[in-house]
Amino acid sequence: MWAVFQRLANISKSQSFFLFGARGVGKSTLLDHFFMPTERVLFDLLDFELSNELASYPNNLLKRLTPHHGKTPWVVIDEVQKVPQLLDLVHKLIKEKSFKFALTGSSARKLKRGSANLLAGRAFVYHLFPLTVSELEDQFSLDDALKYGTLPQIFELESNSDKAGFLKAYTETYLKEEIITEQIVRNLPPFRRFLDVAAQMNTKVINYSNIAKDILSDPKTVSGYYDILEDTLLGIRLPAYHTSIRKQQKKASKFYLFDTGIARTLAGQVDYDLIPKSFEYGQLFEGFIINELYRRLTYMNKQFKLSFLRVQEDMEIDLIIERGKSAPTLIEIKSADKVDERHAKGLLTLGRDFKSSKQYLISNDPHKKQFSQVLALPWKEAIELIIGD
Structure with a gap:
């Protein structure tokens, strides 16, 4: 297939x-x-x-x-x-x-x-990445993509139990065993513990010290483990936005695993239903959108930079896209099926500092809306518009 x-x-x-x-x-x-x-x-x-x-x-x-x-x-x-x-x-x-x-x-x-x-x-x-929405065309289902991801072999399997079985085999035989076989990691137990915690921290700001305590290791080792996930193409770090590269490097990054199905499997959730409007659903939706945009931009073979901006826990811009000398694109991601101005708070407040920027609120809301400088769009329409900018 x-x-x-x-x-x-x-x-x-x-x-x-x-x-x-x-x-x-x-x-x-x-x-x-x-x-x-x-x-x-x-x-x-x-x-x-x-x-x-x-x-x-x-x-x-x-x-x-x-x-x-x-x-x-x-x-x-x-x-x-x-x-x-x-x-x-x-x-x-x-x-x-x-x-x-x-x-x-x-x-x-x-x-x-x-x-x-x-x-x-x-x-x-x-x-090359897991399949994108446009590659899947009419085979795409958002709920299935969030539950089981979009690795090609998933679409050869008919039952949910087979899909879950494939993902569990993938995480065991490749992520946890083959990485040590390749001598990328020599001490497997802390790395196994790290993968479990990394799945829980997917889409969140990385706290190396806290993760080190959780896996009985040290922050330098944890940073090295994240390097391994990036170098083996299993995820991307999203740096904090700053106009100074030196200062940006000192700020904590977020991390996004490369596939929502793998993220759910590592988190021990793949055998269970994904509940709409739940915290897990919101996290997976954000990870899905970030990965979809990253894949599509990469396939264009043009240079770009991605980052996020957070000034406090409830005040952030989920994604900032910089392309050449063009004004940046600012994006807020919400899984809600009905959005209003409250969902655009980060953009409405922080977006004022980005002159001439294009600002989008991406969600499951099927209706196009305008909140001051922020254009709210259904997620699929928004992705096509952003990629085409």
């Missing part, structure tokens, strides 16, 4: 490229349909024997490619972080214009940590 989804990743065949994305987002499936079978040779490093061979003898890649020279223009290497030492040879082959390479990875961390050759600008970098 994955083939029916028209992915938004705008990949060019003009140059070699990396395609990064968490496990299960459909990288291999996308490339299977991106290349004709006759125009690429595939090396899947999830194959234990192959990855072991190439880790021990990287030059064997050259031997394996020799019969394809001049016949097959593209080489696809799946999960290249498994054997990062291959990149030196890949770099050489690209310089010699022997082949073009499509390199997928579910972690840039191991490549960075091993000081791997990231091809010095000779390869474009693309990202």
Whole structure:
């Protein structure tokens, strides 16, 4: 069923490229349909024997490619972080214009940590995420997306119990086991505890000291664990807004897990109903909107910055989007199905300091409304308008 989804990743065949994305987002499936079978040779490093061979003898890649020279223009290497030492040879082959390479990875961390050759600008970098609303089209359901997320395999499963089972298997086999197998985390018990707490803290401001106490660790280790989640593409940090980068770095960030289904599973909620208008529903809706906007903006292949602004507990702007020299876009997210001026309080108060900014209140309210400088829109219409700005 994955083939029916028209992915938004705008990949060019003009140059070699990396395609990064968490496990299960459909990288291999996308490339299977991106290349004709006759125009690429595939090396899947999830194959234990192959990855072991190439880790021990990287030059064997050259031997394996020799019969394809001049016949097959593209080489696809799946999960290249498994054997990062291959990149030196890949770099050489690209310089010699022997082949073009499509390199997928579910972690840039191991490549960075091993000081791997990231091809010095000779390869474009693309990202792939769980499915967006526009990719799902008429298969999209907000309630299902909030309950089970939008990883492609979810849409191959019919029963809710199967969907929950898949998500539990994903969190156990990948998030909690494979991360240590990859030697990203050497001491698993505190990391397991961290994942549980990180799920509870999803969409909230990170308090490293409090989390450290909860998992019997220290703030530096907790910060490192969040780095791991970012580097393995399992979530994004949302920094606090400040015009000074130096001062921004000193402020606490928020963190958003990359998929609502994974967030619910880590929080121990995936087997239970999601209650509309509940606190959990509101959190998941905010995470869903933030992730949807982040994915759509990333797919446009244009530079942007995301942040949030909070001056006190009940006074904040959920999302600030900065794009080039354009005035910023300010966004407040509410899951309510009927909004009024009270829901726009943060924008109405703090938004005055952002001259010429566009300000949106995004919600489940089906009606378009105007509160002073704030335009309130149904969430789907708002996303399309913001992306098109």
